[in-house]
Amino acid sequence: MIKIPNLSLALKTQIETNSALVEIAAETEILREGQYIKVIPLVIEGLVKVFTKHEDKELLLYYIQPSESCVMSFTASLKNEPSKVFAITEENSKILLLPVDKVSHWIEEFPDLNNLFFQQYNLRYSDLLETINQLLFDKLDKRLMDYLKEKVKVTKKNPLKISHRQIANELGTAREVISRVMKKLEQESKVKQFSNSVEIL
Amino acid sequence: MIKIPNLSLALKTQIETNSALVEIAAETEILREGQYIKVIPLVIEGLVKVFTKHEDKELLLYYIQPSESCVMSFTASLKNEPSKVFAITEENSKILLLPVDKVSHWIEEFPDLNNLFFQQYNLRYSDLLETINQLLFDKLDKRLMDYLKEKVKVTKKNPLKISHRQIANELGTAREVISRVMKKLEQESKVKQFSNSVEIL
DNA sequence: TGTAAGTGGTGACCAAGGTCACTGTTTTGG
DNA sequence: CCAAAACAGTGACCTTGGTCACCACTTACA
Numbered sequence: 083m084i085k086i087p088n089l090s091l092a093l094k095t096q097i098e099t100n101s102a103l104v105e106i107a108a109e110t111e112i113l114r115e116g117q118y119i120k121v122i123p124l125v126i127e128g129l130v131k132v133f134t135k136h137e138d139k140e141l142l143l144y145y146i147q148p149s150e151s152c153v154m155s156f157t158a159s160l161k162n163e164p165s166k167v168f169a170i171t172e173e174n175s176k177i178l179l180l181p182v183d184k185v186s187h188w189i190e191e192f193p194d195l196n197n198l199f200f201q202q203y204n205l206r207y208s209d210l211l212e213t214i215n216q217l218l219f220d221k222l223d224k225r226l227m228d229y230l231k232e233k234v235k236v237t238k239k240n241p242l243k244i245s246h247r248q249i250a251n252e253l254g255t256a257r258e259v260i261s262r263v264m265k266k267l268e269q270e271s272k273v274k275q276f277s278n279s280v281e282i283l
Numbered sequence: 284m285i286k287i288p289n290l291s292l293a294l295k296t297q298i299e300t301n302s303a304l305v306e307i308a309a310e311t312e313i314l315r316e317g318q319y320i321k322v323i324p325l326v327i328e329g330l331v332k333v334f335t336k337h338e339d340k341e342l343l344l345y346y347i348q349p350s351e352s353c354v355m356s357f358t359a360s361l362k363n364e365p366s367k368v369f370a371i372t373e374e375n376s377k378i379l380l381l382p383v384d385k386v387s388h389w390i391e392e393f394p395d396l397n398n399l400f401f402q403q404y405n406l407r408y409s410d411l412l413e414t415i416n417q418l419l420f421d422k423l424d425k426r427l428m429d430y431l432k433e434k435v436k437v438t439k440k441n442p443l444k445i446s447h448r449q450i451a452n453e454l455g456t457a458r459e460v461i462s463r464v465m466k467k468l469e470q471e472s473k474v475k476q477f478s479n480s481v482e483i484l
Numbered sequence: 485t486g487t488a489a490g491t492g493g494t495g496a497c498c499a500a501g502g503t504c505a506c507t508g509t510t511t512t513g514g
Numbered sequence: 515c516c517a518a519a520a521c522a523g524t525g526a527c528c529t530t531g532g533t534c535a536c537c538a539c540t541t542a543c544a
Contacts, residue, residue, distance in 0.1 A: 203404035204358045210411035
């Protein structure tokens with residue numbers, strides 16, 4: 083039985099018998115801007131990254147962690163609108179795919195599912211607002227540190243195996259810039275770099 | 284009887300008999316960061332501006348227009364969390380104040396209200412994402428033009444009576460910068476300036 | 485095992501926008 | 515009607531971060 087906090091047994095049974103559980107390899111694109119979809123993902127295991135992108139420049143928006151869903155898919159499928167964001171698996175993941183037509187009924191029938199989606203919306207509202215505040219108020223050194231801390235927390239790995247290029251992509255900037263700021267942070271003893279990996283101190 | 288699209292008569296009656304309709308003068312602060320609240324506003328008439336702020340620097344996030352509500356208030360009051368944003372009336376406004384304890388019941392009882400809040404969350408998600416995209420991908424001249432067009436649409440006034448200082452505040456920048464960019468836009472015949480007002484061409 | 489691809493480091497330079505200082509004009513309230 | 519406050523214009527300068535051109539090192543895999 084799938085473990086998702088705060089869902090009733092009746093609902094979990096419904097979900098299990100009506101949804102597909104798929105395993106998706108790391109680094110697989112699962113949603114792109116403009117795409118129409120008919121399925122709502124519920125992450126069981128692994129990690130999904132959601133980001134915005136425009137002509138080679140992109141920005142990490144938030145992660146979808148186990149027990150979480152994707153509100154973009156929720157509205158995109160219920161209202162038949164195209165997605166405004168991209169999503170990609172960052173780790174090998176197990177994801178439940180809930181069929182839209184079922185979900186629209188379940189929402190009325192099961193207050194706990196209704197609740198879950200309200201919680202998800204609220205969470206993403208906070209995530210996006212946080213992103214705005216960082217873009218607007220913080221310099222790159224702070225943004226980089228916050229990014230690294232968040233990444234350590236979410237992947238539960240320290241040191242992180244990650245390239246300067248990927249960091250740059252996720253922060254919407256250039257590799258050289260990360261190189262520069264990273265060096266500064268290392269001199270300030272806030273991080274330590276090995277080959278291809280970064281440890282937060 | 285209050286006119287709000289897509290709400291059942293039964294619900295509207297409930298709302299009318301259990302909520303206070305208040306008139307709030309323009310430029311009145313109605314919500315600040317860190318504040319706890321026990322009431323959910325539904326704008327009937329007028330216009331409410333929602334923004335983020337940090338040490339004198341602020342940024343317009345979105346407007347709450349008639350028939351719309353405030354999802355920040357929704358979660359802040361239902362989950363007893365402090366607000367993360369500021370809100371201020373931009374015009375004289377009539378606002379229905381729904382008591383939280385009632386709303387939590389109405390949401391289960393009336394699918395149309397449940398629906399309204401999902402729509403509002405979706406709308407704000409889009410608003411915040413749009414804000415992020417503009418901050419990240421657009422230069423100030425484009426951001427300024429978009430801001431002015433939006434303002435004209437939302438206030439239904441062209442020319443707009445507005446100072447460079449206020450524009451600067453809402454875009455998170457400085458007055459001198461707006462002065463500069465405004466001059467450029469005027470030379471490109473995209474706007475026309477009179478004393479204390481701006482017309483979009 | 486050698487070569488191509490990916491990665492990181494660095495200096496020089498550029499562009500956008502933020503800051504400062506100061507001026508003149510317009511608006512407003514007593 | 516006049517003084518104070520708010521507003522707008524502008525040149526000089528600074529800071530941040532983006533761009534470019536390289537070079538050197540590591541890693542993967544053919």
